[in-house]
Amino acid sequence: MINIVLFGKPGAGKGTQAEFLRTKYNLTHISTGDIFRFNIKNETPLGKEAKSFIDKGELVPDALTIKMLQDEVEKHPGTAGFLFDGFPRTVAQADELDAFIISKGWQITATIGLEADDDVLVARLLERGKTSGRADDQDEALIRNRYQEYNEKTAPLIEYYKKQGKYYSVDGIGSIADITERLSLVIDKLN
């Protein structure tokens, strides 16, 4: 069992890289952003609740997000491991994830942060917004708000995982293939 948290600011490339890593290491990919978007599209009660926060560039409240994550994990018994993408995003979520994973007799193997400058990332998001249909990528004010949320609530997780000796940083600037290679180098050394 190998459980990896893919970490990074909005636009850092988590989703793109998760696609490759999922296949390469046979992991179950859980993207909280994708699950929220799926629920919003299908107008489920969870989607309706999450939408009001996402539309403002705010984080969805912890209780809702944590419950959703746990439900998703429970859907995959017998998996070789999980690739968490977009979760945890707050210290409370990280605490809950630790407790939940430990209650299953597992552990978080590593947190890998994809690092890049804000200017590069904002440009990437605006570019993505032209084709993704994601409203939160089309408005620079919303993007800035997501960075503020990141800086206040998510950035402290770097120290959180460093203290546990589980934080690995990877340069997120370069070709997609180069970055996959950098991530693979980290993952291959874990076992």
Ligand SMILES: Nc1ncnc2c1ncn2[C@@H]1O[C@H](COP(=O)(O)OP(=O)(O)O)[C@@H](O)[C@H]1O
């Ligand atoms: N773990 C989480 N906790 C709270 N809100 C979340 C979480 N994951 C996703 N969201 C919400 O869904 C939005 C989109 O998520 P995601 O696609 O992962 O974003 P990004 O491209 O900004 O990294 C976030 O801006 C946030 O509102």
